[in-house]
Amino acid sequence: MEILNRSLSDIATTIPGASALLRQLDINFCNQGMVSLQQALEHKGLDPEEVAAGLAELEMTEHHHDDPAIDWGKEPRMKLIGHILERYHARHREQLPELIFLAAKVERVHSDSANCPSGLADLLRDMSHELESHMMKEEQILFPMLAGGIYPNGPINVMQDEHLEHLEAINRLCSLTNNMKVPAGACNSWRSLYLGLQTLVDDLMRHITLENYFLFVPPKATSSDCCGSCQ
Ligand SMILES: [Fe+2]
Ligand SMILES: [Fe+2]
Incomplete structure (x- = not known):
């Protein structure tokens, strides 16, 4: 296939x-x-x-999904940057405060449960802090450079290293929550929390993939761009 x-x-x-x-x-x-x-x-x-x-x-499948099936390798950089800002940066900022609130509530109410994700609220606070700092650097420094056709290796490497840290945080989140599997008899807050975490993790992984493989790569040189030294 x-x-x-x-x-x-x-x-x-x-x-x-x-x-x-x-x-x-x-x-x-x-x-x-x-x-x-x-x-x-x-x-x-x-x-x-x-x-x-x-x-x-x-x-x-007919999806009513807000992640359009677009080949971003063929789209203008500005369109991809706009999509990342609106679909991912803004969405993470909406998602995390509610998830932190729910995690703190679940930890407080279910502290005596063997499945209680103890430490989850603190982990989410750390993730929120790190993501905010990361996204601000992209918005204020890197994205404007990329939009102007500049591909600065140093800042791109820093962002890619921070993506690895975000993925490590996702691994910790998965191990704290038993891969976000809702335990039997969980209350509505617990269900809502794990559903929201699944969305956050999916969003964050797609966000990182779009940046690593589509945005942080220079456009392929065309024959008219060639300096001639390779011939
Ligand atoms: Fe980003
Ligand atoms: Fe990023």
Whole structure:
């Protein structure tokens, strides 16, 4: 199937719902975005036909989804920057305060439960603080440079290192919450919290993938840009 030859970053950013499916399979498309789906599935010992069929079904499904199936490699940089600011930066800023509130409530009310995600509110506060600082640097320094056609290696490397830190925070979040699986008998706040965390994690992983594999790469040189030294 053709989809097996596509890269993880392409699949995660163009098929609505694919990022959640890949996350559930423990396939890290943020770090291994250039790896093909076939290679990733072979590495995990998963059935390629089954996963490809699931993704093909998602691709065919009529989605009322706010992650449009756009090949960002072919779109103007300004359009991608606008999409990242509106769909991800603004959304993270909306999501995190409510999640911190809910986590603190669940930790307070269910502190005697064996499944209580103790320390989750503090982790989310740290994530919120780190993300805010990171997004401000992108908004004030890096994105304006990229919009002007400048690709500064230093600031891009710093942002990519911070993306790795965000992914480490996601790993801690998953281990604190048993991969966001709602325990039997959980109250509505607990359910709402874990549902919101799944959305946050999916959003953050797609956000990082769009930046690492589509925005933080210089446009391919065309023959008219060539200086001639390679010929
Ligand atoms: Fe960003
Ligand atoms: Fe970023």
